[in-house]
Amino acid sequence: MFNYDQYLRITKFPLIWCPGCGDGIVLKSLVRAIDKLGIEKDSVCMVSGIGCASRLTGYVDFNTLHTTHGRAMTFATGVKMAKPDLHVIVITGDGDATAIGGNHYIHAARRNIDLTVILFNNHIYGMTGGQVSPTTPKGMLASTAPYGSMDHTFNISGLAQAAGASFVARASVHNGVQLENYIAKAIQNKGFSLVEAMSPCPTAYGRRNRLGAGVDMIEELKRDAVPYSKAKKMTPEELEGKVVTGIFINEEHPECRSEYQKIIDRFQKEK
Amino acid sequence: MTLKVKEKKDVEIEISEAWCKGCVICVDYCPHDVLIMERGKAKVANLAACTACMLCELHCPDFAIVVRDKSKE
Numbered sequence: 001m002f003n004y005d006q007y008l009r010i011t012k013f014p015l016i017w018c019p020g021c022g023d024g025i026v027l028k029s030l031v032r033a034i035d036k037l038g039i040e041k042d043s044v045c046m047v048s049g050i051g052c053a054s055r056l057t058g059y060v061d062f063n064t065l066h067t068t069h070g071r072a073m074t075f076a077t078g079v080k081m082a083k084p085d086l087h088v089i090v091i092t093g094d095g096d097a098t099a100i101g102g103n104h105y106i107h108a109a110r111r112n113i114d115l116t117v118i119l120f121n122n123h124i125y126g127m128t129g130g131q132v133s134p135t136t137p138k139g140m141l142a143s144t145a146p147y148g149s150m151d152h153t154f155n156i157s158g159l160a161q162a163a164g165a166s167f168v169a170r171a172s173v174h175n176g177v178q179l180e181n182y183i184a185k186a187i188q189n190k191g192f193s194l195v196e197a198m199s200p201c202p203t204a205y206g207r208r209n210r211l212g213a214g215v216d217m218i219e220e221l222k223r224d225a226v227p228y229s230k231a232k233k234m235t236p237e238e239l240e241g242k243v244v245t246g247i248f249i250n251e252e253h254p255e256c257r258s259e260y261q262k263i264i265d266r267f268q269k270e271k
Numbered sequence: 272m273t274l275k276v277k278e279k280k281d282v283e284i285e286i287s288e289a290w291c292k293g294c295v296i297c298v299d300y301c302p303h304d305v306l307i308m309e310r311g312k313a314k315v316a317n318l319a320a321c322t323a324c325m326l327c328e329l330h331c332p333d334f335a336i337v338v339r340d341k342s343k344e
Contacts, residue, residue: 001328001339008334015333019292024332176329215295 007031007041009061016055020206020214022173022199023120027056029176029197030089030118033183045086047076049101051093052127052201053120070101073108076115084257087187090117095125095133098154102134109163112191113256118183119194121156122201130204137241141208157196161249166191169247172198174222182247191255198243280323283339284315291335297327 008031017023034044044062048054049072057064063086067075076090097105097119108115124142125131132142134154141148161168167189169182179197186193200206200217211217221243228246231239284305293311303320306313306327313336323340 001325001337004334013334014290014292017332019294020296021294021332024334025330028329028332028334173330213295215299218296219299 002032002035004028004031007034007061009059012059015059017052018201018203018214020200020202020217021052022122022197022214022218023053023056025173025176026053026118026120026179026197026199027059029179030056030183031060032180033187036180036184037187039087039187043085043087044089045076045079045083046089046091047072047079048091049093049096050127051096051125052122053093053118053199054091054096055127056091070096070099071104072096073101073104073115073117077104077108077111077113080113080115080257081260084114084261088115089187090115092117092119093126094119094121094123094135094154094156095128095131098134098156098159106159106163109160109165109192109194111256112164112166112253114190114258115192116183116186116189117160117192117194118186119156119196120199121196122199122205124201124205126201126204130208136205140205142205143208157194157248160192160194164192164253165194165249166252166255167193167247168196168249169194170196170198170243170245172221172225172243172245173200174218174225175245178245185247185250189250189252190258191252198245280321281341282318282321282323283341284318284321284327285337285339286313286315287335287337288312290333292333294332297331297336300326300330302326 046057047065048057050069072092076088080088130143132145132149136149139148157168157170171179171182182195186195202214224243226242231244291312298306305321307316328338
C-alpha cells in the first residue's frame with residue numbers, strides 16, 4: 001500500500017471526476033512521483049487552468065493556484081520568476097493548453113522555463129460540454145461537431161518538442177507505473193518538461209462516439225499504445241490511430257529563470 | 272518449462288464504498304479474479320487468490336482500494 005493521505009485534501013473527497021475517468025490515475029501517479037523524489041510539500045506549487053484535469057489542484061495539499069481558462073502557464077511563469085526555488089507543476093488539459101492557451105503553451109516551451117507540465121489529453125473539452133478540441137480525431141463526434149470533426153489534430157508532444165522544450169514524454173493511464181516514472185523525470189529536469197497523459201473521457205467523448213465505458217477506453221489505449229523505440233521503425237500509415245508512448249526528448253539546454261538570474265547578477269556586480 | 276506461479280500472500284483489501292464509483296477498472300485489471308462488482312460497487316470475492324500485485328490499487332482512479340501486504344509490514 002501507498003499512503004496518499006498526507007498529500008491530499010481528504011475533506012474534498014470523493015473526486016468530482018466521472019466513473020471511468022482516468023484523471024484520478026494521473027493524480028495518483030503524480031503524488032507517487034513527488035513522494036519518490038522526496039520533495040517537501042511546501043516547495044511544490046501546482047497551477048491549473050479550467051477543465052476537468054484542472055480540478056486536480058483542489059484535491060492536493062500543496063501550494064495550489066486555480067487560474068483562468070488557458071492561462072495556467074502564464075501564472076506559472078510568474079510564480080517561477082518570483083520564486084525560483086519552487087517546483088512549479090502545471091496541470092492542464094488538451095483544450096486548456098493547446099486551444100485556449102495555445103500561445104502561452106508554445107512560448108513557455110520556447111523559453112524553456114523550468115515548469116513541469118502534466119497535460120491530460122482526453123480528446124475533448126469534457127467539463128464545458130463536450131466541444132471539439134484540437135486533439136479530437138478526424139471524424140469523431142463532439143457537441144460542436146455533430147457531423148464529425150473535420151480538422152487535423154495537434155500532436156501535443158511534437159508541438160512542445162518543436163517549440164524548444166527540454167523534456168517531452170507521453171504515457172497513458174493504462175500504465176500507472178510508466179506515468180509515475182515519466183512525471184518523476186519531468187520534475188527532475190531543469191527546463192520546460194511536458195508529460196502528455198492520455199486519459200479516457202467516457203462521458204463527453206466516449207458516450208457520443210459509442211466507445212463504451214471508461215474501462216473499455218482504457219483497454220483500447222492499452223491496445224493502441226506503441227513504444228517510441230518500436231514506432232521509429234514503423235511507417236506513418238502503420239502508426240495511424242496508434243498512441244506512441246515514451247520519452248521523445250530529454251536534453252538540457254539554457255533555462256529561462258537561470259538566464260534571468262545571470263542578468264540580475266551582472267547588474268548587481270556593476271552597481 | 273513450468274510457469275512460476277506467484278506465491279499467495281497474506282493480504283488485506285480495503286474498499287471504500289463511499290468513494291467507489293463502480294467504474295470496474297479494478298475488476299478488469301485484477302489478474303486473479305479477486306474482485307467482483309456487487310450492486311455497482313467493487314467487492315472482494317476471492318481474497319485467497321490475491322498475490323498483492325497492487326494493480327488495482329495503482330489504477331483505482333478514486334483512491335477507493337487499499338491493499339495491505341502484511342508480509343511486508
